[in-house]
Amino acid sequence: MSDQPSGPAQTGDVLELSVGEAASGGWCVGHLAAQPEPGGDAGRLVVFVRHALPGEQVRAVLTQVTSRFARADAVEILRAAPERVSPPCPHAGPGGCGGCDWQHASLAAQREFKALIIAQQFRRIAGLDLPVTVEPLAGDAGGLGWRTRVRFAVDRAGAAGLYRHRSHEVVRIVDCLIAHPLVTEAGITRQRWPGARSVDVAVAPGTGERAVVVQGGPRQGTDQSSLTQRAAGREWRVHARGFWQVHPGAADALADAVLDALRPEPGDRALDLYCGAGLFAGVLAAAVGPAGAVIAVEQDAAAVRDARHNLRGTPWARVHRGDAAEVIGRIGPSGATIAVLDPPRAGLRPALIDALSAAGPAGLRRIAYVSCDPATLARDVAAFARLGWRLERFRAFDAFPMTHHVECLAVLAPAEH
Numbered sequence: 097m098s099d100q101p102s103g104p105a106q107t108g109d110v111l112e113l114s115v116g117e118a119a120s121g122g123w124c125v126g127h128l129a130a131q132p133e134p135g136g137d138a139g140r141l142v143v144f145v146r147h148a149l150p151g152e153q154v155r156a157v158l159t160q161v162t163s164r165f166a167r168a169d170a171v172e173i174l175r176a177a178p179e180r181v182s183p184p185c186p187h188a189g190p191g192g193c194g195g196c197d198w199q200h201a202s203l204a205a206q207r208e209f210k211a212l213i214i215a216q217q218f219r220r221i222a223g224l225d226l227p228v229t230v231e232p233l234a235g236d237a238g239g240l241g242w243r244t245r246v247r248f249a250v251d252r253a254g255a256a257g258l259y260r261h262r263s264h265e266v267v268r269i270v271d272c273l274i275a276h277p278l279v280t281e282a283g284i285t286r287q288r289w290p291g292a293r294s295v296d297v298a299v300a301p302g303t304g305e306r307a308v309v310v311q312g313g314p315r316q317g318t319d320q321s322s323l324t325q326r327a328a329g330r331e332w333r334v335h336a337r338g339f340w341q342v343h344p345g346a347a348d349a350l351a352d353a354v355l356d357a358l359r360p361e362p363g364d365r366a367l368d369l370y371c372g373a374g375l376f377a378g379v380l381a382a383a384v385g386p387a388g389a390v391i392a393v394e395q396d397a398a399a400v401r402d403a404r405h406n407l408r409g410t411p412w413a414r415v416h417r418g419d420a421a422e423v424i425g426r427i428g429p430s431g432a433t434i435a436v437l438d439p440p441r442a443g444l445r446p447a448l449i450d451a452l453s454a455a456g457p458a459g460l461r462r463i464a465y466v467s468c469d470p471a472t473l474a475r476d477v478a479a480f481a482r483l484g485w486r487l488e489r490f491r492a493f494d495a496f497p498m499t500h501h502v503e504c505l506a507v508l509a510p511a512e513h
């Protein structure tokens with residue numbers, strides 16, 4: 097091809113690439129359409145391409161070159177895949193906002209890519225062949241209008257926008273199309289925020305409440321300390337910066353999925369580790385009743401206060417404050433029969449997996465492991481498998497449409513059950 101550089105590849109070079117499979121992080125794996133002259137380094141590079149789709153032929157500009165791989169943005173589509181659509185947001189293209197990865201793919205294709213990537217990670221990391229379907233959630237508008245929590249970055253001139261991909265440069269935007277309408281109505285990008293570093297907006301679609309948290313500058317502060325979220329048929333207090341599922345349909349769907357996975361019965365003893373504001377502890381407490389117990393663990397002090405508040409009607413549910421591995425190391429699995437684990441992206445510490453497995457078949461009969469990171473989930477499922485657990489069921493939810501993120505649920509049971 098005339099536009100393949102013949103020397104070592106450099107940032108800014110434009111290459112013609114044939115695009116292969118989707119890879120984790122919103123990339124596709126690209127291969128040079130024609131090898132450069134012998135001795136040219138570009139031909140040896142794996143190129144991770146954004147804004148492209150599997151099967152496409154594209155012209156792409158290199159945005160990073162390392163000794164092992166390069167990154168590129170597809171800037172011209174020479175042969176489009178049938179799944180290609182026009183990105184609804186004008187900021188979603190090359191050089192634009194880094195928030196969305198797949199706006200140029202149909203929603204069905206986005207879910208297909210996420211399913212393939214999860215399956216690939218489970219095969220590579222856990223040695224498991226997993227049929228994966230990514231289920232849509234209720235509550236978004238064709239993949240838009242769902243994001244109930246948005247962090248706007250503020251530039252030196254006081255304008256609020258969103259970060260460029262892999263950069264701290266602020267892209268000035270008018271509206272973020274994946275933001276929930278209640279976020280957009282706050283009009284953050286239409287105001288000036290001199291001296292501020294960021295403006296966070298969190299909303300509760302069920303009650304219409306909104307909190308705005310400003311970091312830095314004369315407007316620093318929070319206009320509302322907590323929100324009332326609705327899910328699983330009731331209300332939950334969540335402090336303005338605390339964790340709550342970002343997609344309006346996710347808390348309901350995950351609460352249902354966890355109940356369906358664990359099938360709690362009256363009298364069961366349940367663990368909810370990394371409990372946040374107590375969503376799973378609350379639905380489990382209602383199911384196990386006063387003859388049972390729920391032991392919840394959470395590290396963040398404000399979340400612990402919310403969880404205790406949210407669980408005040410079910411005194412058989414108790415919240416411990418601390419690191420989940422340390423608390424369980426100290427109190428043991430406490431005779432629990434079922435457990436839900438919902439850690440941050442880093443996943444579980446090996447000591448916690450050991451502690452949860454210590455009682456063997458006499459202990460937990462089922463674990464529901466909720467995760468937004470398929471790679472650490474696969475690693476931890478493999479660690480559980482080495483201790484006698486089998487993956488009984490796997491589900492995935494499109495809780496972050498247009499982005500590469502996905503929410504997973506792995507259900508583990510002792511191998512002999």
Ligand SMILES: C[S@@+](CC[C@H](N)C(=O)[O-])C[C@H]1O[C@@H](n2cnc3c(N)ncnc32)[C@H](O)[C@@H]1O
Pocket residue numbers: 339340341369370371372373374375376393394395396399418419420421438439440
């Ligand atoms: C993904 S959120 C899950 C919250 C809750 N299950 C929900 O669905 O709303 C993870 C939670 O783990 C808490 N956390 C992070 N590290 C922790 C640790 N080492 N031990 C206990 N909790 C931790 C965070 O504060 C956060 O509330």
